[in-house]
Amino acid sequence: MPPDAARRSDRSRRAILVAALELVEALGYSRLTVEAVAARAGVGKQTIYRWWPSKGPLLFDALVEFGPAAVDHAVGGGLDADLRRELRAVVEELAERRFDQVCRLLVHEERTDLVMLLLVPRRMALEERLHRAQRSGEVRADVDVSAAVELLVGPVYQRWFLRAAPLTGGFADLVVDLVLRALGR
Incomplete structure (x- = not known):
């Protein structure tokens, strides 16, 4: 059975988003590069540019998907x-x-x-x-x-x-x- 391209793409996408968040936390935005994200995610930088035009939109998507902890709206106090x-x-x-x-x-x-x-x-x-x-x-x-x-x-x-x-x-x-x-x- 051939590899599932959709699953591989989703795995790569998730790896890129996680790598971007880890690196922006470690390096800050100004030192973050698409090349570093690609290396950490184990993909080519052309893969990143296929989905995002620059690191700004990439980081936004990463935060939306994996950002701050889920909002807990518990009430009771x-x-x-x-x-x-x-x-x-x-x-x-x-x-x-x-x-x-x-x-x-x-x-x-x-x-x-x-x-x-x-x-x-x-x-x-x-x-x-x-x-x-x-x-x-x-x-x-x-x-x-x-x-x-x-x-x-x-x-x-x-x-x-x-x-x-x-x-x-x-x-x-x-x-x-x-x-x-x-x-x-």
Whole structure:
């Protein structure tokens, strides 16, 4: 029976994506090369260029497929605990070198559309949790949930982007405390 080309292609694709993430974490974006990814993945660089025009789109696909840990939207500790858990998860994602490197590259290349795709799952989880809080009376009914989520994640992303101060779980907790006061609890 001849080898299955589709399975071989999928194996090569996965190896390339994993190699790209490992190397961007080890070397950083500026030192990452397609040649190094090809060597680590055990493929020719022409294979990489057949699927991706440059290392930016390659890294984006790698992050989408193998990026930050699966989003756990467990609830059960009350609104305060749920928001702290979600915002701390954002901080942890941003602290991952591979996530940091790829997001910074995408921002530099003005691909905010792609950055948003990476950030949407956490944002949606926060919006859903605040909608549940509105329905249960934990948050005022007149609160604009989308704006409240911006109040939660905006300072975290700003601190990450500007590197003005350390991005920590304690900072995430402070933001949650301030936002909960603004929501009228």
